[in-house]
Structure formats: C-alpha cells, structure tokens
Amino acid sequence: MARTNDHLQLDPSLEGQLGLDTFEGKFDVKDFVGSLSEKLISQSKTSSGPFDPKPFIRTFELVVDRLISVRKDVQVKTEQLEKNVRVAEREYSGKMAELNKGFEAVGSSFATMESKLSEVGRTAVRIGEELESVHVERQRAQAAHNLIDFYNQFSRGETSRLDALRKEGKDGRHQVAVILRRLTTLAKEVDLPIAEKTRENIDKYCEKFEKDMLFLFDRYYRKGDPKMMHHCAQTLLDFNGGGSCVQVYVNQHDFFINKVKDHVDESDEMFGYSQFIAMYSQDSRWKTISHPDSSPPKTAPGLVQLFAEIRATMAQESQIVQAVFPNPSLVMQVFLQRVFAQSIQQYMEQLLSKGASSSELAYLRVLQLIHVETSTLVDDLKTHELPSMVASKSSMAGVEFRRSLTGAPSNMISATTTTVAAMLEAAMEELFVPYIESQKYLERESKNMAELYATLLANFSQYHARTQRERGKASVFDRMVDRLGAAAANTSAAGPTTSAQAAAAIMRFGGMRTDRAHDKAVEEPLREEDGLLSIDTAEKMLKWHAEAVGRSVELSAQNDVPKNTFILLRVLAEAIANSYLEVAIESALARIDSADPKVEPSLQAFTVIYSVDAISHLWQRYMNIAIFPLAAASVTTRREMSVFVNQTISRMEGAVNNLLQPIISWLTLQLSKQKRNDFKPRNDDQSFARVNTEPCITCCEVLEKVRDAVIQNISGKNREAFLTEIGISFHSLLLDHLRKFPVSATGGLMLAKDLKSYQDIIASFNIPPLVERFEFIRQLGNVFLVRPEILRSYITDKLPWAHRLFENQFNESSEADDGVADMSNKGLKDRFRMGRLSTMMKELESLKIGEGISMALPSGIASGFPVVGRS
Numbered sequence: 016m017a018r019t020n021d022h023l024q025l026d027p028s029l030e031g032q033l034g035l036d037t038f039e040g041k042f043d044v045k046d047f048v049g050s051l052s053e054k055l056i057s058q059s060k061t062s063s064g065p066f067d068p069k070p071f072i073r074t075f076e077l078v079v080d081r082l083i084s085v086r087k088d089v090q091v092k093t094e095q096l097e098k099n100v101r102v103a104e105r106e107y108s109g110k111m112a113e114l115n116k117g118f119e120a121v122g123s124s125f126a127t128m129e130s131k132l133s134e135v136g137r138t139a140v141r142i143g144e145e146l147e148s149v150h151v152e153r154q155r156a157q158a159a160h161n162l163i164d165f166y167n168q169f170s171r172g173e174t175s176r177l178d179a180l181r182k183e184g185k186d187g188r189h190q191v192a193v194i195l196r197r198l199t200t201l202a203k204e205v206d207l208p209i210a211e212k213t214r215e216n217i218d219k220y221c222e223k224f225e226k227d228m229l230f231l232f233d234r235y236y237r238k239g240d241p242k243m244m245h246h247c248a249q250t251l252l253d254f255n256g257g258g259s260c261v262q263v264y265v266n267q268h269d270f271f272i273n274k275v276k277d278h279v280d281e282s283d284e285m286f287g288y289s290q291f292i293a294m295y296s297q298d299s300r301w302k303t304i305s306h307p308d309s310s311p312p313k314t315a316p317g318l319v320q321l322f323a324e325i326r327a328t329m330a331q332e333s334q335i336v337q338a339v340f341p342n343p344s345l346v347m348q349v350f351l352q353r354v355f356a357q358s359i360q361q362y363m364e365q366l367l368s369k370g371a372s373s374s375e376l377a378y379l380r381v382l383q384l385i386h387v388e389t390s391t392l393v394d395d396l397k398t399h400e401l402p403s404m405v406a407s408k409s410s411m412a413g414v415e416f417r418r419s420l421t422g423a424p425s426n427m428i429s430a431t432t433t434t435v436a437a438m439l440e441a442a443m444e445e446l447f448v449p450y451i452e453s454q455k456y457l458e459r460e461s462k463n464m465a466e467l468y469a470t471l472l473a474n475f476s477q478y479h480a481r482t483q484r485e486r487g488k489a490s491v492f493d494r495m496v497d498r499l500g501a502a503a504a505n506t507s508a509a510g511p512t513t514s515a516q517a518a519a520a521i522m523r524f525g526g527m528r529t530d531r532a533h534d535k536a537v538e539e540p541l542r543e544e545d546g547l548l549s550i551d552t553a554e555k556m557l558k559w560h561a562e563a564v565g566r567s568v569e570l571s572a573q574n575d576v577p578k579n580t581f582i583l584l585r586v587l588a589e590a591i592a593n594s595y596l597e598v599a600i601e602s603a604l605a606r607i608d609s610a611d612p613k614v615e616p617s618l619q620a621f622t623v624i625y626s627v628d629a630i631s632h633l634w635q636r637y638m639n640i641a642i643f644p645l646a647a648a649s650v651t652t653r654r655e656m657s658v659f660v661n662q663t664i665s666r667m668e669g670a671v672n673n674l675l676q677p678i679i680s681w682l683t684l685q686l687s688k689q690k691r692n693d694f695k696p697r698n699d700d701q702s703f704a705r706v707n708t709e710p711c712i713t714c715c716e717v718l719e720k721v722r723d724a725v726i727q728n729i730s731g732k733n734r735e736a737f738l739t740e741i742g743i744s745f746h747s748l749l750l751d752h753l754r755k756f757p758v759s760a761t762g763g764l765m766l767a768k769d770l771k772s773y774q775d776i777i778a779s780f781n782i783p784p785l786v787e788r789f790e791f792i793r794q795l796g797n798v799f800l801v802r803p804e805i806l807r808s809y810i811t812d813k814l815p816w817a818h819r820l821f822e823n824q825f826n827e828s829s830e831a832d833d834g835v836a837d838m839s840n841k842g843l844k845d846r847f848r849m850g851r852l853s854t855m856m857k858e859l860e861s862l863k864i865g866e867g868i869s870m871a872l873p874s875g876i877a878s879g880f881p882v883v884g885r886s
C-alpha cells in the first residue's frame with residue numbers, strides 16, 4: 016500500500032534532528048529514536064484513553080521519508096566529491112611528474128657541478144702539497160744555509176751570532192739547542208782540512224752551553240721554580256736527550272745525598288740499619304731468628320722505615336717530575352732504578368750478610384721477609400704511573416735521552432717507552448736474581464732443611480746405630496746407611512741433587528759413616544727415649560717443611576712452584592720416611608730377629624707400629640691439604656708426586672708387614688707340637704676330660720695377645736689389613752697342619768673343639784671374610800661327629816655345596832651287584848666314622864686363597880678316607 020502521508024507535516028521540533036550534523040561524530044541509534052518519540056510519549060501519557068500508536072507510526076514514516084531524502088542528497092554530494100577528487104588527483108599527478116623532471120634536472124646539474132668542484136679540489140690539494148713541499152725544501156735550504164753559515168763561523172772561531180741568539184730568552188736558548196745538536200751531527204760527517212778544528216770549537220761551545228743550562232737548572236731547582244726548570248729540561252732534551260739534566264736532578268736529591276752520607280759512615284748507620292741493629296744485632300735476637308721453632312720475622316723496623324720514606328718521597332716526586340720534565344715517565348724510572356740499585360740493594364746486602372753469618376735459616380727467613388716487603392712496595396709504587404713523553408719537534412729526542420742515560424749506541428736504542436710498572440717488575444727481578452737464579456735458592460733451602468732434620472734426628476739415628484752394633488745385627492741398620500750413602504753420592508751434571516744433599520746432611524749430623532769406623536771412646540750416653548718415635552718430632556718436621564714450602568712459593572716463579580715443591584717433598588720424605596720411620600721399623604724387626612726363636616716373640620714392636628701409623632696418617636693428611644694443591648698447575652708433576660708418595664708409603668707398609676713373620680713362625684712352631692694321636696686318642700675318658708689340645712691353647716693365647724696389641728696400636732684400615740693378614744696366614748697354616756693327622760670318632764670331638772676355639776678367636780677380629788674361612792673349617796670338622804646314617808642329611812643341610820659330591824657315592828649300590836653293593840655301602844658308611852684329613856685337605860688346597868668358599872669339592876673326596884678300625 017502506497018503511503019498517503021504527503022499532506023502530513025513533520026513536527027518542526029524534529030526538523031533540526033534530521034540534519035547531517037546529527038549523524039556526524041558519535042551517533043547512537045537508541046538515543047536518536049528516543050529523541051524522536053519523546054514528545055509523542057508525553058502526549059500519550061496525558062491521554063486518558065487506550066494507547067494510540069498512530070501518531071508514532073505517522074511520525075516515524077515522515078522521519079524515514081526525510082532520512083531517505085537526506086541519504087539521496089548525501090549520495091549526490093558524495094558522487095560529486097569523488098568526481099572532484101579524481102580530477103584533483105589527475106592534476107596532482109601531472110604536477111608531481113613535472114616537479115620530478117625538474118628535480119632530476121637540478122640533481123644532474125649539481126652532480127656535474129660536484130664533479131667539477133672535486134676536480135678543482137684535487138688540483139688544489141696537489142698545489143698545496145707542492146707548495147708544502149716547496150716550503151719544506153725552502154725551510155731545509157734555509158736551515159742548511161744557516162747551519163753552513165754557523166759552521167763557517169765556528170771554523171773561524173766566531174760565536175757572536177749564537178751568543179746573541181742565546182740572549183733572546185727562552186725561545187733563543189731553545190733555538191741554540193737545536194742548532195748545536197745539528198752542528199754536532201754535521202761536524203761528524205764533514206771531512207775537510209779544517210773539520211777537526213771546527214769540531215773542537217763546536218764541542219767546546221756545546222759543553223759550555225750544556226754547563227750553562229745545567230747551572231740554570233740547578234739555580235732554579237734551588238729556588239723552587241718549576242716553570243724555569245721545565246724550560247731548562249726541555250731545552251736540554253732537544254739539545255742532547257736531557258740525560259745530564261736528569262742525572263743532576265737525581266744526584267742532588269736529598270734522598271740520595273742522605274743515603275750516601277749514611278753509607279760513608281763506618282758505624283753501620285745506613286738509613287734504618289741502626290734501628291734494625293738495635294733490635295736484631297744482639298746474639299739473642301739473631302738466635303731467635305735462627306731457631307726453627309720460632310716464628311719467622313714479620314717485619315724489620317729499619318726496612319719498614321726505609322720503604323716508608325721511599326713511598327713518601329715517590330708520592331712527592333711524581334708531582335714534581337710531572338711538572339718539570341717533558342718526559343716524566345722516563346725520569347721517574349731513572350729515579351726508581353737509583354732507589355733499587357743504591358738504597359734497597361745495599362740495605363738488602365747488609366741484612367742478608369748478617370743473616371748468613373748467623374745461620375742458613377736466618378738467611379732464608381730474612382730473604383723471604385725482604386721479598387714480601389719489596390713486593391708490597393712495588394705494588395704501592397705502581398700507582399705513580401706517569402704519562403709517556405709527548406713527541407717533540409725532533410723525532411730523535413727520546414732516542415738521544417735513552418742513549419745518554421745508558422751509554423748505548425744510537426742504533427741500539429728502541430724508541431718504545433717502558434712503563435713504570437714494567438720497570439718496577441724488572442728492577443725487583445734484578446734485585447733478587449743473584450739470590451734465586453738457577454737453583455741457588457732451592458739448594459740452600461734443601462740444605463737448610465736437611466741440616467735441621469739431621470740435627471733433630473741426631474740422637475735418634477745414633478741410638479739406633481749403636482743399638483744395632485751392640486746387638487751384633489749391624490746389617491739391618493747398614494742397609495739404611497748404605498741407602499743414604501748411595502743417595503748422598505748421587506750427583507748430576509749440575510752438581511749434587513737436593514736428595515743427595517739431604518742424605519749427606521742426615522749422615523753427617525746423625526753420626527753415620529759408610530766405612531763403619533766408629534770410635535766408641537767418644538760416644539755420648541744415649542737414653543731409651545732417644546730411640547722412640549714421637550708425633551711431636553714428626554709435627555716439627557712437617558711444620559719446618561711447611562715454612563720452607565711457603566718460602567719457595569714466595570720466591571719462586573709461578574711456573575716453578577710445582578717442580579720446587581716436589582724437590583722439597585723429596586727432602587722431607589728422605590728424613591721422615593727413610594731416616595725416621597723405616598729406621599724404627601727395621602730396628603724393631605732386628606730386635607725380634609735377635610731374640611731366641613724358642614721363646615714367644617715380644618709384641619713390643621707393635622708400639623712402633625702405633626707411632627708409624629699415626630705419623631703416616633699425619634704425613635698423608637699434610638700432603639693432601641698443603642702439598643698436592645700446589646702441584647695442581649702441572650699434571651705431570653702432580654702425577655709424579657703421587658707415585659713417589661705411594662711408593663714411599665708402600666715401602667713402609669712392606670717393612671711393617673715383615674713384623675708379622677716372627678708371629679707366624681711362632682704359630683707354626685706351636686702347631687708342630689701337635690701329637691700324632693691327639694685326634695685318635697686311646698683313652699676316651701681322658702680325651703673327654705681335655706677341653707683343647709695344647710697347641711690349640713697356645714695358638715689361641717698368642718692370637719689373643721696379637722689381637723689386643725693390634726687393636727691398641729693400629730687404627731682404621733691398617734688395623735683391618737694387619738688382622739686380615741694374620742688370619743689368612745693362620746688359616747693357611749691350619750689347612751696344611753690338619754691334613755697330617757688321622758681322626759677317630761672320639762678324636763673328631765677333640766678336633767671340633769680345637770676348630771671351634773680357632774674360629775672363636777678369629778671371630779673376635781671382627782673381619783667377615785676371616786669368619787667365613789674358619790666357619791668352613793669348623794663345619795668340615797663336624798663331619799666326624801655325625802652318625803653315618805644321617806651323614807647324607809647333614810651334608811645336605813649344613814654343607815649343601817658338598818651334597819652333589821657325596822650323592823653319587825651313597826647311590827653307587829644301585830649300580831652294582833647286590834652282594835658287592837652291600838659290602839661297598841657298608842664300607843662307605845664306615846669310612847665316615849674314622850679317616851684322615853690328609854686327602855680332604857689336599858683336595859681343598861684350592862680353597863685357601865680367595866674371598867669366598869668354593870661350593871664344589873673334587874669328586875674323589877669320599878674315597879679319600881682310609882678305613883681305620885676302632886680301637
């Protein structure tokens with residue numbers, strides 16, 4: 016149905032809401048509809064009748080018509096604007112194309128212009144270079160002309176022009192310095208009849224000029240005028256390198272003047288030295304330093320005072336030198352070299368001379384003290400690093416400066432400037448080179464250690480040497496003396512080794528002589544305590560060694576620390592292992608060997624084992640904590656060090672194990688007393704009355720004593736190893752021993768008692784492998800206590816490892832004739848009532864070695880029991 020609302024008019028209040036501005040910006044449809052119907056809603060609310068939707072419909076229809084009309088208008092305007100935009104775009108594109116062509120033309124013009132300008136610039140540069148070359152050549156020609164003119168004047172003895180130039184002030188003096196330097200060079204090259212006379216005139220004038228400049232420098236130095244001092248130093252630098260100026264400055268410095276004056280005095284009044292003498296010159300003071308048990312000196316008052324003045328002087332001089340000299344770094348190096356070469360070195364020589372006259376230890380301690388203090392001084396002086404010399408007008412000024420100071424030819428001088436830090440490192444190294452180069456220090460350290468150890472062990476060594484001679488067993492001790500003698504005679508192409516020196520010192524101070532020529536008349540009385548091992552003595556040896564290693568680390572180069580530590584370790588091992596522990600062990604073994612073999616061996620030697628065990632643990636702990644870490648930087652040295660220590664420890668362990676042999680020999684002797692019929696008694700009542708056989712009782716008593724002695728004197732894994740060795744050895748003795756005796760039914764009881772006693776005493780060792788070994792022997796002995804009819808079940812239950820072996824023997828009757836089978840079966844049962852252990856032990860020979868017990872026995876074990884009738 017077509018709309019018929021043309022005659023209707025839209026409410027004027029709504030006309031304003033249907034304009035384009037309403038739909039621009041933020042537009043909300045809900046608000047728009049609400050504003051259109053707001054008035055209609057109010058009118059509807061005032062009406063009393065039912066709701067009439069017609070006003071709303073008419074209004075919305077009119078609004079929709081108006082909005083359609085607005086949309087058409089907008090669309091027309093949009094199309095028009097789009098057409099205008101397209102036209103504008105075409106116009107813009109055309110204008111931009113024209114502009115681009117214009118810019119390209121301008122760019123091309125500028126490129127052409129730039130190319131022409133570059134060509135002009137290159138031409139100008141070439142012209143400038145040629146002009147500069149011409150100017151330089153002109154300057155050279157002018158300088159050469161002036162130089163020749165001055166040379167001619169000197170040939171005639173005229174110096175008025177130079178004298179006038181000198182009076183023009185700073186610039187004039189500087190020019191004169193440059194001219195004279197060039198004239199000196201020229202005079203050496205000219206070869207004319209008048210050249211010699213001219214050269215003499217030039218040299219005399221140069222000498223006079225240098226003296227005048229040095230006089231000016233000295234005058235302004237005394238006045239404290241750094242600006243004029245700098246002018247004189249710069250002029251002399253350009254004249255001949257300035258070395259004479261630096262020497263004047265250094266020589267006239269109060270620091271060195273005081274040191275020369277103190278050194279000239281003949282009363283040991285060198286700076287700081289009098290204070291050091293006041294504290295250390297007395298014999299008691301130097302004896303304290305020389306005593307190995309005293310702590311090394313931490314400071315020397317004179318040395319501290321000297322270094323304190325050096326620090327204060329350098330802090331002041333670094334500012335003065337930087338303000339006065341154009342080459343402050345080189346001047347500072349000259350000053351410091353003089354300090355090290357004169358003040359420090361002279362003082363160091365005095366201290367070391369006094370230390371060497373006191374003792375070797377005092378010398379080494381003083382050397383380390385000086386090295387530590389000097390290292391600290393060097394680190395402090397490195398903070399005074401100064402800038403290097405700025406290049407002067409003359410490129411040879413720095414070279415001439417170095418040449419004038421060192422006296423070296425010009426072609427040998429490097430223009431490279433050394434830093435103050437590098438010079439200090441070199442000066443310190445040169446200061447200590449005479450004392451630590453090659454192996455000088457290490458040889459003295461090794462010699463000192465060897466002498467200290469030899470003095471400490473002198474009474475110990477003499478006691479054991481005398482004890483061996485008195486017992487007539489010198490051969491045991493002689494082996495140690497021969498070993499030390501061979502080590503002392505060991506020399507290399509460079510001389511005796513450190514081990515050789517240590518061995519020689521130990522022999523000398525220990526009173527050992529390879530020719531065995533002992534003068535008993537001069538022997539001093541020795542106490543029993545002199546021959547005992549002491550943990551305190553071992554701790555002293557380790558303490559002294561730790562101090563020596565600390566000195567070695569301080570005085571050695573970083574790369575040499577592992578090697579030098581190994582050398583000092585050899586000296587320690589020579590003393591603590593060869594000359595101390597092994598001597599005590601061999602003496603203990605000699606005492607046992609010299610005893611009557613028919614008498615029970617004394618267990619006094621186990622007290623030696625206790626000390627050896629404790630000292631060995633102490634030494635190994637010291638190695639792990641203090642020595643091995645120092646060799647970490649060298650894998651090869653660390654491995655060699657470990658091998659050496661392990662070999663030393665193994666050699667001592669082997670010596671300790673030799674102490675077992677007398678005990679094993681005694682046990683063997685006691686077992687040999689076993690009577691042939693102990694396990695085949697004739698009188699059963701008397702047999703039952705005995706608890707154990709005599710050899711069993713004696714062996715158990717000895718084993719008990721050994722166990723108590725080992726527990727009391729040995730600890731840790733060494734105790735376990737020692738008891739294990741005893742148990743295994745005794746186990747082997749029993750296997751060989753029991754196979755020799757026949758066993759009857761009554762004797763089997765006695766055998767079981769003995770085996771039970773052996774097992775009980777061994778079980779008290781608390782070593783599981785030994786318990787298993789002796790449990791096997793006891794179970795084997797119980798076979799003779801079992802009735803024949805239950806033997807098979809016993810073997811099955813108690814000895815399952817033997818069940819397979821006996822099963823065929825019990826079932827063999829089923830494989831033979833009845834009559835023969837009955838006899839065989841009866842014989843087999845009778846065999847287990849009485850037999851010999853010989854075959855059984857022979858078959859079990861393979862079981863003596865190994866951790867466990869084999870579960871298989873030879874098949875012939877049953878037939879090995881001989882038939883023995885009852886008595």
